[in-house]
Amino acid sequence: MRVVMIGERYMSSAKVKKITASNSRIRSIRHWGLLFLGPVTAAFVIGFVWPFIQGIYLSFCQFRLTSDAKFIGLGNYAAAFADPSFRYSFWFTAAFAIVTVILINILAFAVAYVLTQNIKGSNIFRTVFFAPNLIGGIVLGYIWSMIFDGILSRYGTSIVMNSTLGFWGLVILVCWQQIGYMMIIYIAGLQAVPEDMLEAAKIDGASKSQTLFKVTIPNVMPSITICMFLTLTNGFKLFDQNLALTGGQPFKQLASGDTIHQTEMLALNIYNTFYGTASVARGTAQAKAVIFFILVAVLGLAQLSYTRKREVQQ
């Protein structure tokens, strides 16, 4: 405050006064830096930064607890890549992610498109479609395991007895959960398409499908980017639903003695390596986690930059 007054007294130029005022204001905010940033920084270091750094370091160590770590170099990474169950879960996860990205985005876009055409009761439809998102993955898994087993028990099988059924069971569950979420994002995008552009297309005699592919879709590219990114990373990171619906079952013993959990996705594989019976494998588990992190980050970024290129500049 006082600095502002001095500025007024000695400098008559309005511009200089303004700069001095805002600089002094920022200086006075800086005074309170510890109060404004302190709590978040402390919690962020505890909850993210330190565990992350320690996690990277431990991936090069053999350990059972964080306190008995012994540096061994790249051994854990070699063990992770050599683990057939890890490789299996990678392909299972990749197939799952591809299928769900396609299904969820097409269906969510279709529903959003129809709902933005002035359909009667579109609010009720929107409410119902979004609802499954509020239920957590564990509970969702058990709801669907009851439903699938209710159907499959008539044919003498179960969702945990057949890996193909397990795969499609997971796909159905995740579609049911996420279509509503992506639909909301697509609706927001569709509503932002400039009305006059659609009008102009109509006047120029464009058919409905031409308008959809040449005007609407290029304009909702930002929403498509976001939804593809979210469904892709969600697909790769899926854990709760996997644990609750199949828990990785059925299991198969390989000739080499390794056991493969036939519906186990990457996140669950890492979890089982960490907390499974062999706690000597924790170093391997942490190395798997680092590989998993790099995979998710690279995929997400690559996909983002690829779809971003196709966005219309406005």
Added chain:
Amino acid sequence: MASKQETLTSEKRNKTIASVILTIICIIWVLPIVSVVINSFKKNTFVKTETFALPNAQSAAGWSNFIKGMTFGNYPFMAAVANSVIITVLSTFLILFFCSMAAWYIARVNSKFCKILYYLCIFSMVVPFQMVMFTLSKTADTLQLNTPFTIPIVYLGFGAGLAIFMFVGFVKSIPIEIEEAASIDGCGPIRTFFRVVLPMLKPTLISVGILEVMWVWNDYLLPYLVLDINKYRTIPIHIQYLKGSYGTVDLGATMALILLSIIPVIVFYLALQKYIIKGVAAGAVKG
């Protein structure tokens, strides 16, 4: 004129068809929830064999599943509910309060430290939980963050990324002149933030709050690894425990508990629907 009439009627017909299809999909969409309701009133052995039939004289269990569910698995269900409520409310409050403060400071001061913190926050959003789960649970254990009253600090740390990202985006859209006017009127930074900036942040506070509530309430792995499980369970942990660790599960009672755990969620949803949908649309910027 005639052809225009025709296109209008065909458009009307298309809309009716769309409505009918959507109605059918809607019914399919709610069936899983309906079957939870039906089965929570059935005796255990009938859940698997007659999953989609209404309870009849033979299979009906009345309220016994609910009564049994209350003490199921040697842990009172109400304690799990209480833990979930405490953790969700405290965590959301901490995240909203401290992250909005930090975001305002980051947006306005923009020092080197601010930039580093901001980019670390964005970075943390792409890191999957499995990457830090083991080390985070050990750190939390060492620092005694393993009770429902202290675990919110972990949530503040791990959830700061999205919240700060969204708040910074919004603060940058507030014209700085408003704050300058406040400071000329004699407001210090603290009062400027709480009296001027925070009220303007209200829509973002609601959006972020809803996203955090949905996340924390349903989160399973973080509290499972961090909390002292014998003493404290949340609803998802409790339900996973019932199904996971016993050979024979009482499906009827499990369904009763699942129903009880989703009723508050549905009430919350119907009451705040407008904000929830807005919050999701706003949160989508995180891509």
